[in-house]
Amino acid sequence: AQKITQTQPGMFVQEKEAVTLDCTYDTSDPSYGLFWYKQPSSGEMIFLIYQGSYDQQNATEGRYSLNFQKARKSANLVISASQLGDSAMYFCAVAYTGTASKLTFGTGTRLQVTL
Amino acid sequence: NAGVTQTPKFQVLKTGQSMTLQCAQDMNHEYMSWYRQDPGMGLRLIHYSVGAGITDQGEVPNGYNVSRSTTEDFPLRLLSAAPSQTSVYFCASSSGSRSGNTIYFGEGSWLTVV
Secondary structure (H helix, E strand, O other), X not given: OOOEEXXXXXXXXXXXXXXXXXXXXXXXXXXXEEEEEEEOOOOOOEEEEEEEOXXXXXXXXXXXXXXXXXXXXXXXXXXXXXXXXXXXXXXXEEEOOOOOOOEEEOOOEEEEEEO | OOOEEEEOOEEEEOOOOOEEEEEEEOOOXXXXXXXXXXXXXXXXXXXXXXXXXXXXXXXXOOOEEEOXXXXXXXXXXXXXXXXXXXXXXXXXXXOOOOOHHHEEEOOOEEEEEO
16 A cells, blocks of 8 residues: 655644655656645645655745655655644645545644644 | 535444434545544544545545545545544545645544444
8 A cells, every 4th residue: 555654743842933844655657646634623634735756846935835755755745934834734645646536645744733 | 515515523422323424525626634633643644536526545444434425525434433433533535636736624523422
């Protein structure tokens, strides 16, 4: 089975600082997509950012950027200028062959932003 | 602006009861799927569908049935609920591209089996 590894169960960051959330994955499929989702305490899944395996440049979406290192099978999420509202669970997910609805998720990282 | 609608949002079942979690999307997406999320874990795929009349199993399909008679609806059936099925269930839909902004999740359904 495909596996997504998020090695940081919990992270703390001070407001306005940057934080990196780690994600590694295994796959032999040359074509795949990498996703990051935010899950606040209210429970909904909020899409943050996407990176295709053939994309040459790292994806960015506002304060979110994805540090994609294909050879290392690593797709770390960088949040710049953290805000109190960033406190949440963050999940890395991969879509392998087939559709985007077939996602494999990591176990998540709980981020706490402090004053 | 409905997107993906799941009902009910909360449900308590007794062991052995049956129920159906409803999922509907109004975006004409071909691809739909059901996930479950247990405490301290990410979402795991239960069943998915690539179009009306076509369904397939995901990682944790046991105890669940699905059907896809229309593009819009993808209900998840629990035939005989067990305490191990206590979880949060998410429905998702997609146009089929791997582009992230085409994946939409419902708000989740909290199910407790006692």
